[in-house]
Amino acid sequence: MKIKLILALSVFFSLLVIQTLSKAGYCSEWWMLLPIVLGLIVLVWGVVNINSQMFVKTECHFTPEGNEIMLTFDDGPDPVQTPKLLDLLDTYEAKGIFFFIGKKMEAHPEMVKIVSEKGHEIGSHSYSHGYGFDFLSAEKVKNELLQTEKIIKRITGKKTTFFRPPYGITNPNIAKALQFFSYRVLGWNIRSFDTVIQSPEKLEKRVLKRIKPGSIILLHDTASAAPEVLEKILIFMKEKGFSTRLP
Ligand SMILES: [Zn+2]
Structure with missing residues (x-):
């Protein structure tokens, strides 16, 4: 404001x-x-810029207790990629928050259930994640969020308290819609660009040099390089004594 x-x-x-x-x-x-x-x-x-704080108060880093970072995954669930990410998180005993899209959760409810049962957090990433989301009226944004919240509740039995705006875009309509909820809006301070950069080596280089306690890393369930990059992050974390934290 x-x-x-x-x-x-x-x-x-x-x-x-x-x-x-x-x-x-x-x-x-x-x-x-x-x-x-x-x-x-x-x-x-x-x-x-999700960290501008101009329209919506967003959390783009956190105050760590020791060497902690947060792993966040957007745009799932994906029946092929999400299980790969989950296996890696299991292997390295790490936890993350998955910002799922409502209509994809309807298509793959079993994935949502597994993610929740494994102790990861699930947040709302809107129902449609359409290209025109940023141009929707406040009422339509509110309906999308309500719809998504109900899907998460129906599948996991839990009410989510987290939201991440599609494309990281915030505007007055999204801000108005959010007044109806009491979500914590989570951003990031390390954007991997895994949906743009195809080379796992380049992605790994980009992410690892930025990691520090309190970092929030953004990866995508839909990115083909995401599992490889996640594994490199988890190995790095193990070597440097980092652990994951949920919001
Ligand atoms: Zn997204």
Whole structure:
């Protein structure tokens, strides 16, 4: 909220100053476009950057007790990839939080049950995760979240308290919809880009050099390189004495 107020006031006062200067003949009126454009750039940054805190309060790191990190997995459940991730987590005695998509949970309820029974956390990642999610009305976002919450409850018997916005995008409509819930909104501070970068070596390099106590790592159930990268992270953690923590 504070950032939005500072932004609005900065644009407003910049416009006033430029208008005064242009009336006095010191500059052209065209300069008034500058604060408007800069304001829009900051606004877009606030929307696409999950850690901007401009619209929604998000947790993008945590205060660790020792060498702890958090592993998070988005966009599942996936009948092929999620079991691979679960096997690795079992082998290295690690836990993670899975942000599942509602319609995928309907298609693979058995996966959701297994993840929950293994002691991992399940969070909501919307029902549709559609490309137009960020343009939905607050009412539609609220309905998606309600629908997803009910699916998790029906399959696991537990009510989730975690939400991660699709694509990490936050905006006023999503903020308004979230007022209806009491979710903790979880972001990340290490984005693997495993849905973009195909090379496990490049991904491993990118993630490992950023790991420190309190890190929240983002991986995707849907990324083909995710299991390989997860294994490298878990080996690194074992060597360096790190453990996982749930939110
Ligand atoms: Zn996603």
